Amino acid sequence: MLERIPEKFEMKSLTGGNALNSFLHLEYCPELTGVDIALAGVPFDLATSNRPGTKLGPKYLRSRVYKGCKVDEVLDINIGDKLKIVDTGDFKLMGGYLLDAFALITEQTKRILDAGATPVIVGGDHSITFPELAAYYQVYGPMAMIHFDSHLDTGMYQMCPTKEIYTHGNPFSNAMRKGYLDGSHTIQIGIRTGSPKMNDEYTKEYQREILSAKELHAISYEEAGERIRNKVGNLPCLVTFDIDFLDPVYAPGTGTPVTGGFSVYDAMMILENALPGLNIVGADLVEVEPFYDPAETTAIAANNILAKLVSCIAYNKLMEKEKA
Numbered sequence: 001m002l003e004r005i006p007e008k009f010e011m012k013s014l015t016g017g018n019a020l021n022s023f024l025h026l027e028y029c030p031e032l033t034g035v036d037i038a039l040a041g042v043p044f045d046l047a048t049s050n051r052p053g054t055k056l057g058p059k060y061l062r063s064r065v066y067k068g069c070k071v072d073e074v075l076d077i078n079i080g081d082k083l084k085i086v087d088t089g090d091f092k093l094m095g096g097y098l099l100d101a102f103a104l105i106t107e108q109t110k111r112i113l114d115a116g117a118t119p120v121i122v123g124g125d126h127s128i129t130f131p132e133l134a135a136y137y138q139v140y141g142p143m144a145m146i147h148f149d150s151h152l153d154t155g156m157y158q159m160c161p162t163k164e165i166y167t168h169g170n171p172f173s174n175a176m177r178k179g180y181l182d183g184s185h186t187i188q189i190g191i192r193t194g195s196p197k198m199n200d201e202y203t204k205e206y207q208r209e210i211l212s213a214k215e216l217h218a219i220s221y222e223e224a225g226e227r228i229r230n231k232v233g234n235l236p237c238l239v240t241f242d243i244d245f246l247d248p249v250y251a252p253g254t255g256t257p258v259t260g261g262f263s264v265y266d267a268m269m270i271l272e273n274a275l276p277g278l279n280i281v282g283a284d285l286v287e288v289e290p291f292y293d294p295a296e297t298t299a300i301a302a303n304n305i306l307a308k309l310v311s312c313i314a315y316n317k318l319m320e321k322e323k324a
């Protein structure tokens with residue numbers, strides 16, 4: 001005779017914390033009252049230049065959260081019930097209309113900010129950071145930014161200096177031109193594409209700092225952390241993490257992979273050395289592409305980096321609460 005399932009059967013024990021798929025197995029909570037950190041998906045890849053599919057990134061990452069990928073274990077902090085960290089669902093977007101989708105991304109990022117929560121957004125292609133920044137700008141004015149990427153994402157500027165073009169290759173030329181970013185507090189790290197000379201003028205004009213892959217490979221995690229912290233200062237800061245910062249060995253599932261990158265451990269250590277104590281007001285993780293991720297390495301990497309980002313933000317929030 002078959003053994004019956006006990007009456008008080010708890011579904012969550014089967015999946016390690018959550019019967020439904022959510023980011024990092026967090027509680028799904030569309031209502032933002034009292035929320036400290038709100039994770040949200042942005043299923044959008046209309047501005048992709050290479051492989052499509054990053055619009056399925058949020059759904060994919062929610063369904064690939066494995067044991068060991070927990071928020072409160074990453075920085076040895078005990079969050080308990082001191083902070084409310086939730087998955088607030090996906091942004092509602094309109095398919096096919098890029099600028100309308102951007103307006104909706106700005107509106108829904110602003111909604112999280114207005115509720116007093118810190119947004120941690122999961123893309124989607126990298127174009128989404130531009131409309132996100134438009135929302136932050138309304139609250140904080142020109143922001144600092146820490147940008148992990150193999151690409152500068154300031155393309156098109158040289159070709160069309162006056163025309164606004166929106167792709168996942170140029171969110172930051174648009175953001176700097178609009179004044180959303182304070183270049184003198186912006187650092188781009190892991191960069192290993194594009195001619196530095198081509199970007200010289202732009203770099204000078206906006207005073208942003210580029211910590212290339214070559215340099216980053218040669219310095220310690222502590223030095224990298226210090227370079228980032230010195231650049232950012234006390235300004236409200238967005239952390240934007242393109243998964244192609246990692247080497248394709250770790251993250252083949254991405255829109256535009258570039259060799260010569262970094263390990264997951266490198267990324268975790270740099271984040272841990274850089275972020276605690278900074279005024280991080282938001283973060284995003286972009287460019288995860290499920291179809292090129294046969295062994296789920298990209299998903300495992302991305303979810304652990306997401307957990308680290310959330311942990312660092314949570315750590316800062318707890319430190320602030322302690323001070324108050």
Ligand SMILES: [Mn+2]
Nearest residue numbers: 149151242244
């Ligand atoms: Mn990139």
